[in-house]
Amino acid sequence: MKHFFKVILGIVVVLLLYFLLKPKPIVKSIKDKNYTDYTVYCKKAFEYCKKNNLNDAYFFLVDLSVHSGKKRFYVCDFTKEKITDRYMVSHGCGSMFLLFWSKDCTKENAEISNEVNSRCSSVGKYIIGKKGVSRWGIKVNYQLYGMDKTNNNASKRAIVLHSWNAINDFEVYPDGVAEGYGCPAVSNHSMKEIIKKIDSSPKRTLLWIIK
Numbered sequence: 001m002k003h004f005f006k007v008i009l010g011i012v013v014v015l016l017l018y019f020l021l022k023p024k025p026i027v028k029s030i031k032d033k034n035y036t037d038y039t040v041y042c043k044k045a046f047e048y049c050k051k052n053n054l055n056d057a058y059f060f061l062v063d064l065s066v067h068s069g070k071k072r073f074y075v076c077d078f079t080k081e082k083i084t085d086r087y088m089v090s091h092g093c094g095s096m097f098l099l100f101w102s103k104d105c106t107k108e109n110a111e112i113s114n115e116v117n118s119r120c121s122s123v124g125k126y127i128i129g130k131k132g133v134s135r136w137g138i139k140v141n142y143q144l145y146g147m148d149k150t151n152n153n154a155s156k157r158a159i160v161l162h163s164w165n166a167i168n169d170f171e172v173y174p175d176g177v178a179e180g181y182g183c184p185a186v187s188n189h190s191m192k193e194i195i196k197k198i199d200s201s202p203k204r205t206l207l208w209i210i211k
Helices: 002-021 035-051 094-100 188-200
Strands: 058-063 073-077 082-087 124-133 140-146 160-163 206-210
Touching (some): 140 188, 160 188
Antiparallel strands (some): 073 082, 140 160
16 A cells, blocks of 8 residues: 555656646747638527527637637627627646646647546537526636537536636736636636626527637
8 A cells, every 4th residue: 555655646746847847838929710720610609599599690619729828718709700809718637637636737739538527628519598596707607518428517517607716817828727627617708708798698609618
């Protein structure tokens, strides 16, 4: 038993040294994406919203292929055919949760999984449901109902849209934002704006997470 704990301690020490001593990546310029970069997604989202009687004025698009230090939570306006607002948003820490929950270890390559207890983000279409009480941020969350095979465990995993004090209002690239357990978490200020948008719509709104 003592040998086992020594092995575990050794692994922990090696991981800590790796992340503390690994060289800083070369900072690359990242082009901010526009509505036209997501034309295919926007067209499919509009058709999906019309077919399912959802909000057909706009939808939310989260692109996890974008570095987490950039604003990658988009409000895509169908009528104006433009991105009207951008927010910072977190993704799940995945397999790094034991040591690096709330850090930014996977900022350039978010882990994706639909498995329960994976602590990963899941891609796919979500319908934003009822408003509830959160233990994070401004204490408000919205249920997210996963509509695809890639995210249909969202309810089992307690995946919700909420705010988190650890999320910045502004871009922090080349650093990333804090990584949680898979929920798309935004800043407190952003959440207040998003709440107004969601609550002002007589129909439910689509949130689509892609990578």
